[in-house]
Amino acid sequence: MLENNVGIIETQYFTFAEPPNELPLECGQKLGSITLAYETYGHLNKDKSNAILVVHALSGDAHAAGFHKGYKDAGWWDAMIGPGKAFDTEKYFVICSNIIGGCKGSTGPSSINPTTGKPYALDFPMITIADMVVAQKHLIDYLGIDKLLCVVGGSMGGFQVLQWVTSFPEKVSSAIPIATSLKHSPQQIAFDEVGRQAVMADPDWREGNYYEFSQPEKGLAVARMIGHITYMSDQSMEEKFSRRLKDKDYSFKFSTDFEVEGYLRYRGDNFVKRFDANSYLYITKAMDYFDLSGDKFIPKNKIIDTRFLVIAFKSDWLYPAYQSEEIVRKLKVRHVDATYCEIKSTYGHDAFLVEVEEQTHLIKHFLNKTFYGYDVVRGYGI
């Protein structure tokens, strides 16, 4: 275990929207009660001004940093969250919650439907990115935080960041959308749809009612394999696998000859152990519905004093830099204080989880300025 981590962390749970006060959703339906799984790292200061909300991507969860008792895998963004790290837990209070629709402790299609006593399955209402953000807002209110110092996330996490500023601009001092976009493009929707079709074509899916049986493992694994291809780049795959074989020679069978095949199968098999297939369907659909293009992002009548740090990666072809630049263009038109950096990386979309040093450098100083204002600038010798 490394020294500079937040240590042993326990996931916490917050339940709200109990009947008859169910949460109205964008699709017109209501959902309640809702439980959010969340974790916090560091300490909330006296005036509650140091809270940072980390929002996760498609397959993420509330466990962003540190370790769970008895497990040796650190949280998904442990390299960025901890003492002295980009999100310095000595200074800031970091919150990460599992999205609604998820399957890691928050209410989702695998949760028990109170009216039937059985898992929701496809009776779970369709949720959107805006719904996820409204749920997070309830958690932030519950924690007694009036204004977040920062909302940060990559990929689908970036959608939530952009949605936060759109839905609750006065609640966010700064926003860091990473490797993300104002809307899902047809190419991104297409990849999601192939993944969903893979799940739904698996006979084990049973129209979503598989909870008494086993998961549609084959379909979900294929969906994840496709996902992993889109998260890498041509160059990172060449570097990681090239044409290397698992054994000395070709098998001349349909077994895994190449390392890249083995890797994808391993990733797929691992994923079905930890992720619910229906959650996968719901969340990818929420991503596809996401569209803050036109005037929807920062509506004209709203004044935004949120500072932005927009980050993209050169080899990311799933969320290409031009999509981040589109966000930047909107910010320019509205005179929003913003910084944009396209980090040189060969890791593709995965870079937001991997390129720690560059992101740390940008985020650390950006947060410093947001937290301390120009005082920190004045302290910088000239």
Add this chain to the structure above:
Amino acid sequence: MVFNAIRLDHRIIYQIVEPQSRVLDLGCGDGDLLFLLAKEKNAKVQGIELDEQAIYKCVEKGLSVFHSDIDSGLSEYPDQSFDYVILNQSLQEVKRADFVIQEALRVGKKVIVGFPNFAFLKARLMLFFRGKAPITKSLPYSWHDTPNLRFLSISDFKSFCLGKGIKILQAYNLGKRGIVRFWPNLFALNAVFVISK
């Protein structure tokens, strides 16, 4: 602040910019000038810079900067978005200088342009007597390794403004140590112009 330790062109621009102005610096480099303006003049500053490492330096200073080239970085800004647009030591590196100046004049009320003077005496002598592309204090690069795409003199810039109907509000001619008052096109290393539509 040790004012004399600051680069001469930065000192000149610092004196030009009014307190609390909105400033856009095109090709802001490490952000030294913007930092000076933000810190000492309480200016609301924004930079545009192409070099990734320079962006890290800017963010370290608490500055806001866009990773972009100058040629394509301005079109989204509404007219007169800034009190000053600065093009200091970057005009000679842009592909479409005329377009960039016109765009800068559109988004800024005033544009501050600083550039090395190609007609500086030493440059003339190098070309005339040695028959070699000039290398001077303000034009320090060899022909094969220079970011400069274009070479202009103080007189060139003045006639450009005249031809385009651009108003020259102020002109500063900078030598090695200070302002050059006598025959600037021959004796100035750098020039700083304040122009407007």
